[in-house]
Amino acid sequence: MKKDAKRATKLIHAGSHPENHSGIINPPVYRASTVNYNTVKNMKRLRQNPNDNFVYGRLGTPTSKAFEEAVASLEGADKTIAMGSGLAAISAAILSFVRAGDHILVCDNAYSPTRNLCDQFLDRFGVETTYYDPLLGNKIKDYFRENTKLIYTESPGSHTFEIQDIGSITEIAHKSGIKVVMDNTWGAGYFFRALDYNVDVSIQAATKYYVGHSDAMAGTVSMSGENIKPVTDMVGILGYNIAPDDAYLALRGMRTLNVRLKKHEKNALRIAEWLVGRDEVDKVLHPALESCPGHKFWKRDFSGSNGLFGLIFKTENANAINIFIDSLELFGLGGSWGGCESLVLPTNVTRTETSWKHNHNSIRFHVGLEDPDDLINDLKCAFELMNKSI
Numbered sequence: 378m379k380k381d382a383k384r385a386t387k388l389i390h391a392g393s394h395p396e397n398h399s400g401i402i403n404p405p406v407y408r409a410s411t412v413n414y415n416t417v418k419n420m421k422r423l424r425q426n427p428n429d430n431f432v433y434g435r436l437g438t439p440t441s442k443a444f445e446e447a448v449a450s451l452e453g454a455d456k457t458i459a460m461g462s463g464l465a466a467i468s469a470a471i472l473s474f475v476r477a478g479d480h481i482l483v484c485d486n487a488y489s490p491t492r493n494l495c496d497q498f499l500d501r502f503g504v505e506t507t508y509y510d511p512l513l514g515n516k517i518k519d520y521f522r523e524n525t526k527l528i529y530t531e532s533p534g535s536h537t538f539e540i541q542d543i544g545s546i547t548e549i550a551h552k553s554g555i556k557v558v559m560d561n562t563w564g565a566g567y568f569f570r571a572l573d574y575n576v577d578v579s580i581q582a583a584t585k586y587y588v589g590h591s592d593a594m595a596g597t598v599s600m601s602g603e604n605i606k607p608v609t610d611m612v613g614i615l616g617y618n619i620a621p622d623d624a625y626l627a628l629r630g631m632r633t634l635n636v637r638l639k640k641h642e643k644n645a646l647r648i649a650e651w652l653v654g655r656d657e658v659d660k661v662l663h664p665a666l667e668s669c670p671g672h673k674f675w676k677r678d679f680s681g682s683n684g685l686f687g688l689i690f691k692t693e694n695a696n697a698i699n700i701f702i703d704s705l706e707l708f709g710l711g712g713s714w715g716g717c718e719s720l721v722l723p724t725n726v727t728r729t730e731t732s733w734k735h736n737h738n739s740i741r742f743h744v745g746l747e748d749p750d751d752l753i754n755d756l757k758c759a760f761e762l763m764n765k766s767i
């Protein structure tokens with residue numbers, strides 16, 4: 378495959394090596410711990426370069442390497458390392474660049490287990506976190522300290538959907554020698570290529586759109602140049618790896634990412650626009666709509682949108698909102714998005730630097746691959762039942 382191949386082509390061919398597997402298209406699921414080296418000479422040779430050879434199950438197999446190759450190709454990275462969950466990828470990426478006495482900046486809309494990592498783990502080991510307003514823009518510089526080593530971003534936030542100017546954050550950060558790590562799960566490395574905006578490490582909760590069928594957990598870190606060594610070393614120290622079946626499923630999911638994402642995008646836009654016209658709705662937080670905070674950065678930097686967006690009701694009646702949620706038949710009540718099915722989830726976020734006043738009257742949708750007419754009918758019925766209850 379040519380290096381400048383288009384995304385759709387990369388998604389089909391990257392990481393595919395039938396020549397290594399008797400011509401069979403997909404890599405086998407290698408279940409491995411021990412690797413036999415045959416001779417001491419060979420053992421020494423392989424172990425000298427454990428990242429490019431197969432030396433131990435935890436350090437990679439042809440199955441995990443195939444998945445990593447596909448992700449690296451999509452993210453435009455020199456190297457991707459896969460592990461068991463998105464949260465593992467988040468912790469590995471942050472831990473790669475900090476030590477006791479350091480200070481980090483984390484966007485206030487970060488995925489809440491990321492906040493737990495900062496407040497309940499990093500804090501214990503002497504790394505201080507300051508949360509910043511994701512709409513702060515260039516003023517992020519005012520938060521820099523002598524010991525600030527890392528900015529952690531997530532854009533859009535996966536519950537409240539603020540979009541940040543990532544290019545300007547990396548520019549300002551790098552002038553002060555600060556690394557930028559981004560949770561790029563919403564953009565999927567498909568609608569947004571974080572490394573093109575000079576992000577140091579792009580994280581995917583591959584559990585979402587890469588796996589794509591709600592049946593496996595996976596996470597990836599992708600990086601280039603000088604960032605490869607510290608992250609590779611840290612993943613090795615932590616002992617993170619990906620299970621063979623999960624690597625297989627994540628790679629298989631990626632083969633259809635292109636068509637799935639486009640359908641998620643189309644369905645979600647249709648539903649978001651329909652919701653905008655409903656009397657019950659105060660605001661739809663969809664990055665592709667002008668009403669979404671930071672929309673201009675989505676418009677400038679992203680090449681599309683996916684199935685995940687938020688909604689704020691006009692009513693503050695929690696019981697009525699629960700009736701709406703419970704009445705939906707096609708939207709399952711659940712958190713882990715990116716599968717084929719539609720989901721709904723009450724929004725419940727923690728904020729310290731900014732305020733979010735809608736924990737009691739907002740929800741998040743993940744619009745799946747069902748027929749959007751059926752989804753709209755389902756929503757219509759739920760609104761009717763909600764209205765009757767008020």
Ligand SMILES: Cc1ncc(COP(=O)(O)O)c(C=O)c1O
Pocket residue numbers: 461462463464465488535560562563582583584585594595596712713714
């Ligand atoms: C934006 C985002 N990042 C990271 C994660 C964590 O991924 P995982 O559940 O694979 O640990 C999630 C999971 O919901 C998420 O939504």
